[in-house]
Amino acid sequence: MMHIVTVVGARPQFIKVAAVSRVLRGTPGVRETLLHTEQHYDANLSDIFFDELEIPPPDYRLGIRSGSHGAQTGRMLEAIETVLLDEKPDWVLVYGDTNSTLAGAVAAAKLHIPVAHVEAGLRSFNRRMPEEINRILTDHCSDLLFAPTDAAVANLEREGVAAGRVHCVGDVMYDASVYFGGKAERTSVIREELDLEPQGYVLATIHRAENTDDSRRLRAIAAGLAAVARQLPVVLPLHPRTRAALQREGIYETYAASLRMIDPVGYLDMTMLEKSARLIVTDSGGVQKESFFHGVPCVTLRDETEWVELVEAGWNCLAPPGTSQAVAECILDALHTAPSAEERPSLYGGGRAAERIARFLRARA
Ligand code: UD1
Numbered sequence: 001m002m003h004i005v006t007v008v009g010a011r012p013q014f015i016k017v018a019a020v021s022r023v024l025r026g027t028p029g030v031r032e033t034l035l036h037t038e039q040h041y042d043a044n045l046s047d048i049f050f051d052e053l054e055i056p057p058p059d060y061r062l063g064i065r066s067g068s069h070g071a072q073t074g075r076m077l078e079a080i081e082t083v084l085l086d087e088k089p090d091w092v093l094v095y096g097d098t099n100s101t102l103a104g105a106v107a108a109a110k111l112h113i114p115v116a117h118v119e120a121g122l123r124s125f126n127r128r129m130p131e132e133i134n135r136i137l138t139d140h141c142s143d144l145l146f147a148p149t150d151a152a153v154a155n156l157e158r159e160g161v162a163a164g165r166v167h168c169v170g171d172v173m174y175d176a177s178v179y180f181g182g183k184a185e186r187t188s189v190i191r192e193e194l195d196l197e198p199q200g201y202v203l204a205t206i207h208r209a210e211n212t213d214d215s216r217r218l219r220a221i222a223a224g225l226a227a228v229a230r231q232l233p234v235v236l237p238l239h240p241r242t243r244a245a246l247q248r249e250g251i252y253e254t255y256a257a258s259l260r261m262i263d264p265v266g267y268l269d270m271t272m273l274e275k276s277a278r279l280i281v282t283d284s285g286g287v288q289k290e291s292f293f294h295g296v297p298c299v300t301l302r303d304e305t306e307w308v309e310l311v312e313a314g315w316n317c318l319a320p321p322g323t324s325q326a327v328a329e330c331i332l333d334a335l336h337t338a339p340s341a342e343e344r345p346s347l348y349g350g351g352r353a354a355e356r357i358a359r360f361l362r363a364r365a
Pocket residue numbers: 010011012039040041042045066067097098099100130131207209240241244
């Protein structure tokens with residue numbers, strides 16, 4: 001029996017693990033133990049996903065919560081190591097690019113436990129992003145690297161990662177979107193609750209440190225979105241980091257009056273908000289791809305993106321949030337130059353990435 005310890009901790013990882021754990025646990029000869037670092041701990045950033053995406057309850061909850069990068073990652077390393085020493089798994093499986101990813105990979109590698117990394121090979125080439133450091137280090141201590149795209153494979157090749165370790169499997173977030181799309185349609189009533197017309201609003205999410213922790217960029221984004229809101233409602237499910245940043249800047253109340261700020265929502269509600277939006281504006285990695293899955297154009301408020309194929313295909317437009325005018329102009333332009341849904345290329349596999357991952361892991365038993 002192959003024993004895998006999966007390490008997750010932050011919102012996007014719950015969506016990815018929902019797609020993969022279901023398949024792993026249905027694979028004969030595989031046993032999974034799920035470890036939640038609790039990097040994210042608010043119910044609407046954590047437990048809601050376990051409930052609605054039918055993720056098995058974690059076998060371990062580490063209670064790490066928030067802190068500076070060093071403190072948070074260090075506490076995780078120590079606690080994950082203790083679990084790994086007890087469980088002695090054959091593999092440790094990590095996802096994406098958060099501090100939980102890095103801690104899981106390093107704890108395992110130091111104990112000589114093989115590491116598999118889902119969503120390997122993504123690069124922004126901006127080392128000031130904490131995620132970029134996490135990705136590079138995780139990839140380079142992984143034994144199996146599951147890349148979502150050809151661009152990710154090429155990045156790993158350039159960095160000298162042995163080709164035999166890298167498999168292009170597609171994107172597990174696409175799997176999740178295919179698998180849970182119907183449930184979202186059947187169960188979510190968020191549009192009715194918020195009284196939103198289909199294609200009658202812009203959906204926005206902001207949480208990236210480079211935007212929330214830089215006063216000039218945060219103000220440019222808030223004012224730019226408020227300018228757009230004079231034409232079309234802007235719905236903004238607010239990450240706690242962004243709420244705190246707006247409050248710190250003393251501009252929360254001002255923008256609460258013009259933007260439809262709501263608490264973070266669950267995946268099923270988010271899916272429905274995305275599907276019916278006229279345009280999505282975000283700095284999230286996952287939301288950039290989901291807008292494409294649903295055929296909704298996207299403006300990304302960043303200087304660069306890891307998901308370069310979406311920009312090349314014309315579905316995503318990069319808008320560095322230097323000034324409020326730049327933000328508003330890009331968004332208003334995108335509202336009028338949206339590509340048609342028929343032109344969507346197939347970029348992320350056919351919704352079977354998790355099955356490929358399970359097969360490759362099984363073959364290493
Ligand atoms: C983390 C990831 C980021 C990912 C994002 C997904 C790192 C370095 N960053 O960013 O890559 O895109 O998750 O959402 O791992 N907070 C709460 N309640 C919670 C969790 C956080 O209030 O349940 C607040 C705390 O004030 C905390 C802040 O949000 O200090 C930031 O949380 P943290 O997990 O450190 O990073 P994120 O910005 O969420």
